[in-house]
Amino acid sequence: MTELRVVDVVEEQLDSVWEVRIRSFGPGGDRDHWLKIARASLEDGRLLGVVDGDELVAAARIWPFEQWWGGRRVPMGGVAGVVVAPEYRGRGVGSLLMRAVLRRCADKQYPLTALYPATTVLYRHLGYEFAGHRYKFSFQAADLRRLGGKGTAVRKAGRADADLFLKLAGKAHEARRSSGPLIWPRTEVESWLEDENNFAYVADDGFVVYNWSDGDLAVDELMAGSEETARALWATVGSGASIAKTVQAYCPPFDPIHLLAEHEANGDTQINRWMLRLVDAPAAIATRGFPDGVVLEADLRIDDPELTANTGDWHLSVADGSGRLTPTDPSSEALRLGPRGLAALYAGTPTAALRGAGLITGGAADADSGLDAVFGGPTPYMLDYF
Numbered sequence: 197m198t199e200l201r202v203v204d205v206v207e208e209q210l211d212s213v214w215e216v217r218i219r220s221f222g223p224g225g226d227r228d229h230w231l232k233i234a235r236a237s238l239e240d241g242r243l244l245g246v247v248d249g250d251e252l253v254a255a256a257r258i259w260p261f262e263q264w265w266g267g268r269r270v271p272m273g274g275v276a277g278v279v280v281a282p283e284y285r286g287r288g289v290g291s292l293l294m295r296a297v298l299r300r301c302a303d304k305q306y307p308l309t310a311l312y313p314a315t316t317v318l319y320r321h322l323g324y325e326f327a328g329h330r331y332k333f334s335f336q337a338a339d340l341r342r343l344g345g346k347g348t349a350v351r352k353a354g355r356a357d358a359d360l361f362l363k364l365a366g367k368a369h370e371a372r373r374s375s376g377p378l379i380w381p382r383t384e385v386e387s388w389l390e391d392e393n394n395f396a397y398v399a400d401d402g403f404v405v406y407n408w409s410d411g412d413l414a415v416d417e418l419m420a421g422s423e424e425t426a427r428a429l430w431a432t433v434g435s436g437a438s439i440a441k442t443v444q445a446y447c448p449p450f451d452p453i454h455l456l457a458e459h460e461a462n463g464d465t466q467i468n469r470w471m472l473r474l475v476d477a478p479a480a481i482a483t484r485g486f487p488d489g490v491v492l493e494a495d496l497r498i499d500d501p502e503l504t505a506n507t508g509d510w511h512l513s514v515a516d517g518s519g520r521l522t523p524t525d526p527s528s529e530a531l532r533l534g535p536r537g538l539a540a541l542y543a544g545t546p547t548a549a550l551r552g553a554g555l556i557t558g559g560a561a562d563a564d565s566g567l568d569a570v571f572g573g574p575t576p577y578m579l580d581y582f
């Protein structure tokens with residue numbers, strides 16, 4: 197083994213990346229689709245690798261997402277396809293690669309990064325922590341069919357509606373003060389909408405995208421700005437009840453469908469957890485939204501061994517739905533936390549849980565309820581896996 201180096205993957209190395217992927221995730225997958233995404237990533241400096249001499253032995257990709265936090269958009273680097281060749285595992289190659297990924301996220305000015313962990317150990321060492329879930333519920337199709345909404349006009353949608361879908365989703369997430377959902381690049385939204393296996397419908401204030409999945413119907417996203425539209429769109433999916441007995445749906449646990457459907461979701465809910473890390477703490481605080489009418493002044497002492505620009509004494513001010521993190525003098529009353537505590541706090545994990553896990557210590561006696569109030573809100577969730 198020569199000295200391992202982190203590189204920007206180039207076109208000639210894509211076959212090797214694919215080979216390491218097969219060894220890591222198993223055979224299958226759409227190679228052409230992967231190649232398209234990999235090429236777009238490498239052209240934009242978002243595909244990193246590790247080489248041993250000339251041999252590519254590890255790779256990781258970064259999606260240029262935005263993510264809703266408190267009803268505002270925050271740029272987020274979504275880390276995917278982290279793979280190390282089997283013969284190189286267990287000797288720090290994954291960590292070397294992920295450190296470079298963090299630096300690249302900082303260079304790209306993403307205040308946040310997130311990922312779905314196959315193993316938490318690697319990512320926790322580098323400051324990621326659990327921040328939210330992706331839920332898949334299943335409902336009886338017959339229940340959805342009966343939801344009505346027949347007075348609402350629903351039309352078939354396609355590629356040309358990508359901007360409209362993004363606009364409708366954005367309006368709803370702002371109004372709901374969502375935390376967690378992703379905003380995909382428009383090119384991806386276009387390719388879902390032109391995929392003949394996806395069925396997309398749009399109403400004045402909502403849309404649905406669904407497809408067939410192993411004999412069931414599966415809703416990837418349903419966004420409705422009113423009860424009538426929710427009824428109409430769910431009923432459109434449920435109209436398949438003569439063939440599909442079950443409709444699977446990616447949605448949060450507080451989605452109105454739970455209050456509209458006659459029977460509760462089946463007991464087979466699937467949950468995946470995703471992790472978050474703050475890359476640039478002041479930018480992450482300044483960009484997200486906070487609940488209106490909640491005010492907080494608190495000192496923080498952040499120790500971030502990987503991204504040292506976050507390390508220091510900070511003052512957090514929250515008022516009028518916005519927050520600021522500014523450098524300040526050391527204080528004996530400062531809340532002490534590292535990147536994992538910071539990520540979990542940002543995502544609204546109750547301070548009692550963070551203290552219970554040792555992820556925050558110290559702080560003014562009365563600060564916890566204020567922190568819970570400013571970072572709390574609708575539970576963070578994602579609809580998509582990446």
Ligand SMILES: CC(C)(COP(=O)(O)OP(=O)(O)OC[C@H]1O[C@@H](n2cnc3c(N)ncnc32)[C@H](O)[C@@H]1OP(=O)(O)O)[C@@H](O)C(=O)NCCC(=O)NCCS
Pocket residue numbers: 220221277278279280281284285286287288289290291292312313314315317318319321
């Ligand atoms: C997961 C993977 C990327 C780790 O790469 P690696 O080069 O072995 O990682 P490192 O040697 O830098 O290990 C970093 C830490 O993670 C731990 N770790 C690595 N793989 C682990 C696993 N499968 N289970 C538990 N801990 C693991 C290591 O023990 C080490 O922790 P330690 O210092 O406390 O011992 C690699 O095993 C892999 O490619 N696996 C298959 C694909 C995959 O699961 N990718 C992740 C997708 S999110």
